[in-house]
Amino acid sequence: MIIDTVGTTDLAPAPAGPYSQSRRRGQIVACAGQAGIRPDGTIEEGFAAQTRRTFDNLRATLAAAGAGWSDVIQVRVFLTDPARFAEMNAIYADYFAEPYPVRTTVTVTLPEPLLIEVDVLAVVEG
Numbered sequence: 001m002i003i004d005t006v007g008t009t010d011l012a013p014a015p016a017g018p019y020s021q022s023r024r025r026g027q028i029v030a031c032a033g034q035a036g037i038r039p040d041g042t043i044e045e046g047f048a049a050q051t052r053r054t055f056d057n058l059r060a061t062l063a064a065a066g067a068g069w070s071d072v073i074q075v076r077v078f079l080t081d082p083a084r085f086a087e088m089n090a091i092y093a094d095y096f097a098e099p100y101p102v103r104t105t106v107t108v109t110l111p112e113p114l115l116i117e118v119d120v121l122a123v124v125e126g
Contacts, residue, residue, distance in 0.1 A: 004026075007021055007022030007023065007064030009063065011039055012034060012060040013040075013041055021061040027123050029065045029071065031058055036114060036115065036116060051091045055092075055095045058119075067122040075096075077103065077116065078110065079108070
């Protein structure tokens with residue numbers, strides 16, 4: 001039987017629409033995009049704070065589906081300002097270790113005052 005679980009946690013903001021925070025199907029865990037939003041719905045101020053909150057939210061949504069950072073194989077980073085790449089990269093390194101997941105980083109428009117959004121894909125054992 002294939003495991004099919006929706007991950008839910010109070011340690012990350014509730015979904016703003018008809019989607020799940022995370023979902024595990026078999027060995028694959030997908031986490032919805034997270035931003036610098038606290039679990040109570042308020043937004044962190046500043047790029048560094050938003051970036052750390054984004055990754056903290058992802059840690060929580062991964063855990064809700066039975067995964068962790070070492071299970072992540074792909075990361076997609078959405079920045080509103082490409083000049084923030086180096087700052088994001090330094091914070092990113094605090095959350096991931098070798099072997100690093102593959103990563104794509106693109107510049108996008110996000111609702112103000114959000115500065116970053118990140119989603120991840122993970123594969124867990126058995």
